[in-house]
Amino acid sequence: MAENLRIQWRQLLFYARYAFRFVALRDPQPLIYGIALTDRCNLACRGCHVSNTGRRDMTWEEVVTAMRNAWSRGFRELYFSGGEPMLWRDAGYTLTDAIIEAKRTGFFHVHVYTNGTLGLNVPADLLWVSMDGLPDIYARRRGDHFYQVEHAVRAGSRPRAAVIYVIDRNTAEGIEPFLRWVQDTKLPVIGVMFYFHTPYYRVDELYLTAEERAPIIDRLLGAIRAGLPVINSRAGLLALKSGDWPRRFPVASVVDVDGESVCCRASDEVCADCGYAACIELTEVQRLRPSAAARMINYW
8 A cells, every 4th residue: 555655656756847847837748658569450440551561570678668668757657559469479578477567667547449359358557449440330340249349348356447439430420429428338438539520641431531521520529518429529520620739749659560650550641631539639738728637537
């Protein structure tokens, strides 16, 4: 108990200092670090161009080195992604070992981004699980795996979870029915974070223009007013709608087998069409938007 209090006190002091630099001095120091352990994935989701590329996995030594280097530079929050990070193995080490090592290194929280089909039994602080609509809508993007993922989310023994719903031309119509289902069936998640499909390598048939995104964002704002379980903040959605938010926000970096990138692994040309709404939430916290700060407390 005493050790837990000391840890919480150190985290509180860190965030007090960080908040002053971040908000008052407008100095976005490093905070969130991502490690893309593998590009391998057990699914072949429509519109995904970042999985099963043929690149090798990161080794255990590379993962540990990346974590320690990130910690030494001031990063204090960590996430693992892929591909599908549950598939990662090296020299007998698994994702569970990587999470334990991250906590041993000193990271405050460790999140995992997963498709949920391989279970959720890892010691992460929060699991972000991809579910883009009810079965028929979900299948348009990810295949016939909805009930498998739902079962994993409803399993009794697992960390906290949240849903990521990627909005594209095929999934946009399923937003409200899915939110009502989450609420009515009491899906045990903290809520649903909505991203827009980002044209990672090229504009494709799933991509929605800014003009097409705008009325969908209005629907999300309406869902918030209706009390549906949307994690995105009102401020973040309004910034996403206007496009008025800084790209390549330096509070976050991510590393993969080819090296490190600021914010995400996409090229600079993609930034104008970015749909990664979680990044926008950070910019709105810096702008002192109360709704963004209040929502972020729920998942960090």
